[in-house]
Amino acid sequence: MNQAELQKLVEEISLRYFHAPFKHEVKINNRMTTTGGRYFLKDHHIDINGHFLDKKYYADLVGIIKHELTHYHLHLAGRGYQHRNRDFKNLLAAVGGSRYTPDIGLRRRQNRNYIYECKNCHFQYPRVRKVNTKKYRCGKCGRRLTLIRKNK
Template sequence: MNQEELQKLVEEISLKYFHAPFRHEVKINNRMTTTGGRYFLNDHHIDINGHFLDEKYRADLIGIIKHELTHYHLHLAGRGYQHRKCDFKNLLAYVGGSRYTPDIGLRRRQTRNYLYECENCHFQYPRVRRVNTRKYRCGRCGGRLELIRKNK
């Protein structure tokens, strides 16, 4: 799906479910990893995650578009467009949009660079960041922690 097809799809969904036209631009953003789309308050354009444009994610894409259009139409109407507002929740449920973006495996994995072990019970604690072993103790038995492995 290219930019023009996406623009046409968003305009069709806006008319069909919201009974109001979408008069702004839709852009494809391939850099997104944790979100399906984004609505911009200042110029009212919508970014859609390019990874969801594949045909196998068609149902997810429509749910994401409905979610972003809910932000769009409520913001232009001067009503509660934020996730926590009742107006947003009610309209999103009415049109059948997705509340959360499905995980399709794009999230970055954090590497556990440090491995600590308790001296008493030998319980291991993998950590991304260094731990001050003078200040922190084992959560199970209160024993001292010892640095076992450092990957950096």
């Protein structure tokens, strides 16, 4: 799906479910990893995660578009457009939009390079960064920690 097809799809969804036209621009953003879309308050354009444009994610894409259009139409109407607002929750449920973006494996995982262990209770603490064992102690028993594995 290209930019023009996505624009047309968003305009159709807006008319069908919200009974109001979408008069702004939709952009494809391939740099997104943790979110499906984003609505911009200043110029009212919508970014859509390019990874969801594949045909196998079509149902997820429609849910994401409904979510962003809910922000769009409520903001332009001067009503509560934020996730915590009742107006947003009610309209999102009414149009059948998705509340959360499904995880399709784009999120990065941090490597736990260091594993510390308590000398007394043997509780393990995986950490990304090195920890000063003279300064920090076990949160359970208060005893010293030792470095047991370093993956770097």
